[in-house]
Amino acid sequence: MDSRTTAGGPRIRIGMVGGGPGADIGATHRFAQRLDDRYELVAGVFGQDPEASKTFGAGLHVDPSRIYPDAETMADAEAEREDGIEVVTIATPNSSHLPLARIFLERGFSVVCEKPLTTSVADALELHRLATSAGVVFAVPHAYSAYAMVREAARLVRDGALGKLTLVQVEHASGWASEALERTGHKQALWRTTPEIAGFPSVVGDLGTHAFHLTRYITGLELEEVSADLSTVVPERGVIDNAFVHLHLTGGVRGALWASMVATGQEHGLRIRVFGEKGSLEWRHEDPQHLVVRSADATSTTLAQGQARLSEDAARLTRVGLGHSEGFLEAFTDFYSDVADALLARRDGAPFTPRELSFPTIDDGVLGVAFVDAAARSSSASGAWTKP
Amino acid sequence: MDSRTTAGGPRIRIGMVGGGPGADIGATHRFAQRLDDRYELVAGVFGQDPEASKTFGAGLHVDPSRIYPDAETMADAEAEREDGIEVVTIATPNSSHLPLARIFLERGFSVVCEKPLTTSVADALELHRLATSAGVVFAVPHAYSAYAMVREAARLVRDGALGKLTLVQVEHASGWASEALERTGHKQALWRTTPEIAGFPSVVGDLGTHAFHLTRYITGLELEEVSADLSTVVPERGVIDNAFVHLHLTGGVRGALWASMVATGQEHGLRIRVFGEKGSLEWRHEDPQHLVVRSADATSTTLAQGQARLSEDAARLTRVGLGHSEGFLEAFTDFYSDVADALLARRDGAPFTPRELSFPTIDDGVLGVAFVDAAARSSSASGAWTKP
Amino acid sequence: MDSRTTAGGPRIRIGMVGGGPGADIGATHRFAQRLDDRYELVAGVFGQDPEASKTFGAGLHVDPSRIYPDAETMADAEAEREDGIEVVTIATPNSSHLPLARIFLERGFSVVCEKPLTTSVADALELHRLATSAGVVFAVPHAYSAYAMVREAARLVRDGALGKLTLVQVEHASGWASEALERTGHKQALWRTTPEIAGFPSVVGDLGTHAFHLTRYITGLELEEVSADLSTVVPERGVIDNAFVHLHLTGGVRGALWASMVATGQEHGLRIRVFGEKGSLEWRHEDPQHLVVRSADATSTTLAQGQARLSEDAARLTRVGLGHSEGFLEAFTDFYSDVADALLARRDGAPFTPRELSFPTIDDGVLGVAFVDAAARSSSASGAWTKP
């Protein structure tokens, strides 16, 4: 069998809200649903323009009768069908996550919801309440944590390879918006620099939460307090586009986190180094299939996806072989595949204990929003240490 | 739309011979057929054990009635159906390519056939004759030529960025079989070290043809003669596992090619450097989303997949954005997508002019076999310069 | 001529205090004095043990009569000689810099004094007063600023290659003391973890001042305020061994600085990235002969020492050619060579205008100490923004 499968049973029926024409993230979700062949996209609202949505959905081989004018109609109709969707992906701008997710949660659908979860802690807690009472699967695609070598990193930390942890340095510093793209008609730049949609600390929510989640995922530590310096680098931009943040994590571990959309010339810029008493590790998104482990004497060892020596946590996410890179779409597929395990268990009514290293949930989403909120408050308070 | 699509029309119906349980390359083909959603796998012979094939195919959601005991039965049955396959993938060991392809070609099916095409030049020419007279699409998955940055490299060369070409150094030197895996029950190692199945110059056919095709693809040059030193490094191995080859290419360009399955410690080991009067370029499979271009003063410039400045040849093969790596499966998908363009034109009866930079065909397959043959003859003749 | 020379005139006569047996930094100074052949070591106090100093100095070909029991004796005796030293290098632990420098400054000798200059701002200002009133050359070996490619970086910034500067990320994070070396008899670890000798914020003074100076040197910006998180990672260590610091620089530029002696597994760990509106640059001490410049579209260009295209500021510091790495000792020699220019002008009584990009002076030393002091105060004040 190619990979993690549905064991010959039918594919998981999934719907999508958002991700219409021009929305890269929607396409990413669909690639990831398809690659392992465990999902079938059967319904959707592909953007706010019903006609464009119809045309777009048809190109995706979605039955025209299941391309809906809005989320509420979709949720109602799908709830009626025997072959209705089992889960919906919400891939819309930040401020709409709560109202859209509410519609599906109240009707008992599982949800994959883009991050940052919401634009306020209050909204995040409300969404948490809704998800919990619905009792469904609620996944948040911090998909970087699904790279095989990130899983290997998390495994090494948990197995004590670094000894007691001491320090973390993490960055998600991209140069994508180092120019004022929002004034050139760039769709994503526009909404990400509109505080009402993206939230005022925009880059902290967009990229900072990825760096923050990656830190938590690999180290297993939680945030105690932050001291932040948020700023707006591009003149006249209405939101935060650069954030330097100091972290106090559980266990006395200190960290430095950098989130930026104005790190001119950098590609995606996600990178993490974790240090312990016995060694350290480094992972970079520009070379995701390798993991560097350094010992106290500065010997640097590079592990590669596909090696026989890797843990089951990494091996189970490897499709091809050593030296055949798997990239972002494969990581996103890994995320969806872990979600599929939970969804299938739910479909079968089987008890389900997630793996120790699995997909991020509503809990992670809420902690991400709390991090954004604390960073913003600290920065406003001249860098005072602030609890999330 | 996500990508290169079938324009809302039905997906291309594809079948597969080979690629059953444990065959990595079969899984790769299926991932690549799925990712862009342009193909639907509807029939197959998934290995030589009919029962195992049935079970395996069912896991792939293939209709049980279209999982066949052998290729001939499959070809006959599919030829009868209105909704029969349009194209078949042959993903079996080398020596079976000719007989299997013959079955499908004689019934008018298009073919995607693994490489090396055959184990002899005579067989390759016979297959060429069959394909030509069938008038179908015949594609050979030297999928490395489908990476966006390989396409960019080929474009730069054609656009004169390096000036007149002078030298090539190319390697496909992997360490995968540096130990005698064939004596440990490793399935692929076993057939690749059996001369009757893999051909005696095994690694030249397996990896050398990839290096050779990549050279031709990027430079646009053809082979004039070779001087080769083929050897068997692992004791008692019955085939060639290392090949150092000097190349004389058209235009007076000299080259060195290294194919190895015993380059201990190397991952996949595919890498090419092309030199010209004005500059050079380097591409490595371990970092496929970058391309390094060097000027005469040794300034080294790294281009990245997803940059706005890249050519249409690279841009059209990019699904995600800058800094989000696309790997081997995406390149294989690119290959299938270019093939799909040709298949759809054929389906529609439309005239079809392939792009200048598109998928490898039967012609490339034949030249690959001729290269293997010439290298083997040269090595036997003490390195004498030998024409293909 | 090999390099920057004394134009056939006699070499500069130099003495040394400190740098005796086992002191790496003393050896570094001597290599650097020798390489370009512009200095002659003629006198010294090589450690506190007079006998060991005698033996050690003899091995250095220093006339035994000019190996002194203490600095005061040395200064007095050398002041008497017609061929006495022109300059002295002070390569002793931090707390002794002020008293030793005072001895030589008061007798009119030029001084090369190790960093951090002193263990308090008051001492630094006192030393500044002494140096200024002596009217001599006073150089501080932040020798990293003397690498050819650091000079090229500073030149590119000054020439506007990056546009208006926006952000800085700089690290000097080594793993050298990630274990409690001070409890194993390691001499340098012992004094660097003794607050009375190294100063309490030890690593900020030792490595942080290098990172800080490099930032100022390349950007040309000055510090306005810091927000710092200083900590002690190794249990029972009496000094700071890790520092995360946020910087507000002139011109509204934000920065993050990391100084550490406990970044387990990292080699020397000095690295800087400077961002501007049009591009960015990166330099790493582990690969000092290259400089990476990135444009807004993420094209990454690597410049190499020895290229014809580099500025005079880099070219004049290049001894060998392209592809022949010059390392730490060459950079230290560059520092001494720039100092020699000033010393020779002084010898000749000629007016001397230092180059725009030359060696660090007492001014830089004082600013370094002020940075250490501000960081310590900020950290004590819970990260409050603190002016130096």
Place this chain on the structure above:
Amino acid sequence: MDSRTTAGGPRIRIGMVGGGPGADIGATHRFAQRLDDRYELVAGVFGQDPEASKTFGAGLHVDPSRIYPDAETMADAEAEREDGIEVVTIATPNSSHLPLARIFLERGFSVVCEKPLTTSVADALELHRLATSAGVVFAVPHAYSAYAMVREAARLVRDGALGKLTLVQVEHASGWASEALERTGHKQALWRTTPEIAGFPSVVGDLGTHAFHLTRYITGLELEEVSADLSTVVPERGVIDNAFVHLHLTGGVRGALWASMVATGQEHGLRIRVFGEKGSLEWRHEDPQHLVVRSADATSTTLAQGQARLSEDAARLTRVGLGHSEGFLEAFTDFYSDVADALLARRDGAPFTPRELSFPTIDDGVLGVAFVDAAARSSSASGAWTKP
């Protein structure tokens, strides 16, 4: 003590022939003589123009009375002096090595002679005869073998870390003469493209012998036969500027060697990979302070100069510490320092057993010339396997 010293005794008195104005290699020799402070340059003929030589030598602090008009005068005069030179460096174009070395050898001086030793095998053997009968130290500066991490590589191979050796791939492919510099007045390019001075297979002698020596030095293997493809890439150039060579080494080891001065865009381009049954290693001149060791499972381990775990062979050549790069001049100094050990033993009349890993001698020089000769003959014979 800083380093390998003369133990307080007087420095070794050295002279130089060649290395005058504009000759980079002469400057390199002088830097290397000075850095460890074991030599004193006291006499010379700095080029063929006596006046220029005088001026140049004075700038080097050489006593004007010991700057001679020609080598014969120098050798005679120095032989007369009690404080005459002990050794002479010959840093002139290739064709003059034999006559110049003869002058000094016949008077009993030790010699450091640039490579390639001569322009013919006959001349090399004649020089070998002269050196042997003189009974002096005769060193050939293949200084790349003196890098600490090359020594570590040689040590690892000898200690069996790679198991039985199987393959070598080595390159010295620079782009320095990818343009016709010889037509622009470039002094070195001019003589290196004049067959009477450089020898016809110019690049094989200049760079190929370095690659060849490095191979022998690290592997401990000798050449059995070659199959070569030599060519001239730059139009109208009178010598070979690119060489692809296949090697059969002792022990059945196969190799590929590439020497080029027309690898456009490459810096120095010296790099070697050695493969064995258990692992492989890689060293690159552009990053000389690291050594990469790969295991059979493709785990890649990077060792760094200055680590405590390295062998004595590497440790004894390390001046600064981990993370402080030492470059080409330090390697060249290492070469001179090993030569100094032999010279001092000779001065003292002490028995001298060179270390297993020490400096290259006349033997290595002769083998280098024999390699050049065999490669040229093979290429002329259409790549026929040819014994040296």
